[in-house]
Amino acid sequence: MWTGDTMTNAYELIVNILTAIGVYDQIYNLFEIFGMAYVLKILIVSVLIAVLFAFVLVTVMFLTWMERKVVALVQVRYGPMVTGPRGLLQPVMDGIKLIGKEDIIPAKADRWIFTLAPFIVFVPALLIFIPIPFGNSLIISDLRVGLLYIIAISAVSPIAVLLAGWASNNKYSLLGAMRAVAQDISYTIPLALAAIAVVIFTGSLSTVDIVNAQGDYWFGIIPKWFIFLQPIGFVLFLIASIAELGRIPFDFQESESELVAGFFTEYSGMKFAMFFLAEYAHLFAVSGIVVTLFLGGWNGPVIPFIPVQITSLVYFLIKTYAVIFFTMWLRDTVPRMRIDQLLNIGWKIMVPLALLNLLVAGFLVTAGVI
Amino acid sequence: METEELLINMGPVHPSTHGVLRFKLRMDGEIIKECTIVLGYLHRGTEKLAEMKTYLQFIPYTDRLDYVSAMPSNYAYVKAVEELADIEVPLRAEYIRVLVMELNRIVNHLVAIGSLLMDLGASTMMMWGFREREKALQLFEMLCGARMTFSYMRIGGVREDLPDGFIPKLKEFIEDMEKRIADYEQLINNNEIFLMRMKGIATISAEEAINYGMTGPTLRGSGVNYDIRRLEPYSIYPDLDFKVCVRSEGDSYARYIVRIDEMRESLHILRQLIDNMPESSIIATQKYGIIPMTGAPYTAQTYFPRIFTPPAGEVYSRIEAPKGELGFYIVSDGTTKPYRIKIRSPSFCNLAAIPQLVRGLKIPDLIAAFGSIDVVLGDVDR
Amino acid sequence: MNPAEELKQALPGSVMSTGMQVDKPLAVIKKEELLAAAAKVKEMGFDHLSVITGIDYTDRFEVIYNLFSYKKKENLVLKVILDHNNPEVDSLTSLWKGANWLERETYDLVGIKFAGHPNLVRILLPEGWNGHPLRKDYDMDTEQFVTIGEDGEDIVSTDGSNLLRRK
Numbered sequence: 001m002w003t004g005d006t007m008t009n010a011y012e013l014i015v016n017i018l019t020a021i022g023v024y025d026q027i028y029n030l031f032e033i034f035g036m037a038y039v040l041k042i043l044i045v046s047v048l049i050a051v052l053f054a055f056v057l058v059t060v061m062f063l064t065w066m067e068r069k070v071v072a073l074v075q076v077r078y079g080p081m082v083t084g085p086r087g088l089l090q091p092v093m094d095g096i097k098l099i100g101k102e103d104i105i106p107a108k109a110d111r112w113i114f115t116l117a118p119f120i121v122f123v124p125a126l127l128i129f130i131p132i133p134f135g136n137s138l139i140i141s142d143l144r145v146g147l148l149y150i151i152a153i154s155a156v157s158p159i160a161v162l163l164a165g166w167a168s169n170n171k172y173s174l175l176g177a178m179r180a181v182a183q184d185i186s187y188t189i190p191l192a193l194a195a196i197a198v199v200i201f202t203g204s205l206s207t208v209d210i211v212n213a214q215g216d217y218w219f220g221i222i223p224k225w226f227i228f229l230q231p232i233g234f235v236l237f238l239i240a241s242i243a244e245l246g247r248i249p250f251d252f253q254e255s256e257s258e259l260v261a262g263f264f265t266e267y268s269g270m271k272f273a274m275f276f277l278a279e280y281a282h283l284f285a286v287s288g289i290v291v292t293l294f295l296g297g298w299n300g301p302v303i304p305f306i307p308v309q310i311t312s313l314v315y316f317l318i319k320t321y322a323v324i325f326f327t328m329w330l331r332d333t334v335p336r337m338r339i340d341q342l343l344n345i346g347w348k349i350m351v352p353l354a355l356l357n358l359l360v361a362g363f364l365v366t367a368g369v370i
Numbered sequence: 371m372e373t374e375e376l377l378i379n380m381g382p383v384h385p386s387t388h389g390v391l392r393f394k395l396r397m398d399g400e401i402i403k404e405c406t407i408v409l410g411y412l413h414r415g416t417e418k419l420a421e422m423k424t425y426l427q428f429i430p431y432t433d434r435l436d437y438v439s440a441m442p443s444n445y446a447y448v449k450a451v452e453e454l455a456d457i458e459v460p461l462r463a464e465y466i467r468v469l470v471m472e473l474n475r476i477v478n479h480l481v482a483i484g485s486l487l488m489d490l491g492a493s494t495m496m497m498w499g500f501r502e503r504e505k506a507l508q509l510f511e512m513l514c515g516a517r518m519t520f521s522y523m524r525i526g527g528v529r530e531d532l533p534d535g536f537i538p539k540l541k542e543f544i545e546d547m548e549k550r551i552a553d554y555e556q557l558i559n560n561n562e563i564f565l566m567r568m569k570g571i572a573t574i575s576a577e578e579a580i581n582y583g584m585t586g587p588t589l590r591g592s593g594v595n596y597d598i599r600r601l602e603p604y605s606i607y608p609d610l611d612f613k614v615c616v617r618s619e620g621d622s623y624a625r626y627i628v629r630i631d632e633m634r635e636s637l638h639i640l641r642q643l644i645d646n647m648p649e650s651s652i653i654a655t656q657k658y659g660i661i662p663m664t665g666a667p668y669t670a671q672t673y674f675p676r677i678f679t680p681p682a683g684e685v686y687s688r689i690e691a692p693k694g695e696l697g698f699y700i701v702s703d704g705t706t707k708p709y710r711i712k713i714r715s716p717s718f719c720n721l722a723a724i725p726q727l728v729r730g731l732k733i734p735d736l737i738a739a740f741g742s743i744d745v746v747l748g749d750v751d752r
Numbered sequence: 753m754n755p756a757e758e759l760k761q762a763l764p765g766s767v768m769s770t771g772m773q774v775d776k777p778l779a780v781i782k783k784e785e786l787l788a789a790a791a792k793v794k795e796m797g798f799d800h801l802s803v804i805t806g807i808d809y810t811d812r813f814e815v816i817y818n819l820f821s822y823k824k825k826e827n828l829v830l831k832v833i834l835d836h837n838n839p840e841v842d843s844l845t846s847l848w849k850g851a852n853w854l855e856r857e858t859y860d861l862v863g864i865k866f867a868g869h870p871n872l873v874r875i876l877l878p879e880g881w882n883g884h885p886l887r888k889d890y891d892m893d894t895e896q897f898v899t900i901g902e903d904g905e906d907i908v909s910t911d912g913s914n915l916l917r918r919k
Contacts, residue, residue, distance in 0.1 A: 336491030583850025714803035
């Protein structure tokens, strides 16, 4: 039976679709015969995760192309135009090139850690997508601690960066890694505090609950997005996210004019590509989280005759790409800050402001505004 | 806690050393304790080569000194030789020379600002600057067929007259440039992050700057109202109206602002030159009254001898190149080749102050300070 | 009265002769008295040391200092004549910090020693280079090769046989 509203994750959605077209029972019975019904669930979830990861990787490739095109737009030029229509296949060619590159491990590097680091960066960058709601019921798993999971997982990457910087046995890498860690630590705090202010409103860490809490309208027109309740929180979260991502104006870990390439100076070939992909996957994830927390997630006007799963996915992607475009635009317009200035702002302005914001959120909830 | 000093070799191959320069940095964490500069990776022995070339043959070598602004390098050399041999240059030639030099000053400052911002991480200014630079380079190409290494000046004049259609295109460029400079200012000047990075960084006082022999926008940024175009007027600069751009702060930001202002002044000079361009020969003929072959094209080569012998003597002649004081010390022994040429390059002397400027600052400040000094390594190493 | 004459009046013992170098006043200084004369000149307002030029005249060396005063807008040229066997003159780094690199360059390329210079090492050529290129007797037929040693320092040798591109 088609019960669009009661489904909570993508697995149930698939089960429902299969039931609706009338094949689920046969498949289920097939597995039941061998007494392995649970295998079916594992199978479906695995396929879903594979689809998600494929989607993320394609998006990441698209983002590298988009980054170049946005830069080109700002700088009044064309960007990649040769491979494929308007250069769309450029990321593919880049990938082929990077695979073909020699994989160099410096003689004095710590081989194990050097090889391990790109994976430690790459895997969390994918895992972070598990509790992100791409659309109504389009979520791999609605964890009850979704937000905590996201913050925890994204805190893994500094470890990998530190490992990469240390294992390279290169002074630039080391400096880049140290910067990355200092920056990540000082920006995870305002990031988490800004997120907690949202949690105060929803009373739940689940991303789905957070999105659902933003589904209503004030006076029938203004959506109840948290950006309107939490403007300071939104700005803090966005700035802290960009700092966590390590993009200009906060790209100290790899600031190419100072530290050549920062912690991945010594990396080449596919290992370099993994850092690169992880960076863009992280960008996509963080933009998705910003949308989920503050911009109403997949909420949007309901369009009749189109399944809400599809419209919500479209809304989510539009909002996410808007945030991504903003970060790219920012990158092209402003210079890089200095690491000590960044840390100053982080500890002396962002953290107190985030605490203040938390206080305001508490008052708002106690006063019963939401 | 016990800490260890970190020794970093920045360069010779590094994204922001603008060529092949090496900083040896003794660091305490991110703070620079001591900065030593290692030069010479681009040393080509220009001064030695000069001793084996005739006076005319040496002109192309001057292009390779400061390859971002080759016209002033050309001019500084031919001016020195002209002073040595006491050659009167026709007025039109002087107008054309000043025109191309001021155009080149704009090009140089575009590259300087562009690469400074690039070093700070804002790539857009670089692209914008190079867009306008491209137009100027097309003008140069129209004029002399080359885009960077012009060899356009000749002793006693210039190689070729302005081609047809040059002046209208130049006017277009000036109109366009006026708007673009406003664009740049909008993009950069009020950017908080840019100000944070530039203001109060690598400050040098006027006395110190003079003591180091710093010249050009760097010295003017420290509040010294100096400009060789004014102090020791050469060519037609006494007839031109322009103001010397001075800032008193002496920090990286002041040096940047001076460059932006100078681009405006150069545009102002270009306008005056276009309006008053006289008609005359473009190469000195009075001294070597050689009659050109009939029907030969009107170029420098038909008028000016290839082998040229100035009288014996010594001269030091300097001009205000975009980067500062560019001087040629020429010793002639009365033969066809110079006995000794010494090049006083602005980049070399400005760079000498960097170790003191950046002591106690951080690596990013070194990059900003170095970018704001505007150094071309071809000019430093010669 | 031009500054060269002025200097001669102030320090008659150290100025050997005065004259003009095209349009710039020139004073030839006794090499022993250079530092004192330069200090006097700086006192007179010549704050900008434009350039230091060393010239090899095969029988003698000349070092020429081009000075400029931003206040008076005047030029002055100082010249010292050194003997060819042991060209050595006092360093002016104590008066002008800019002299540091200019003197190093003169030492590097012409081979004139500057007594009292804080760090008189080669600047454009690598340490260990044979000869001073701007001397007239510089051996231009011997090729010199620079390679990078283990600790990143330059190694100069006249043997290029072990370089890759020369087989």
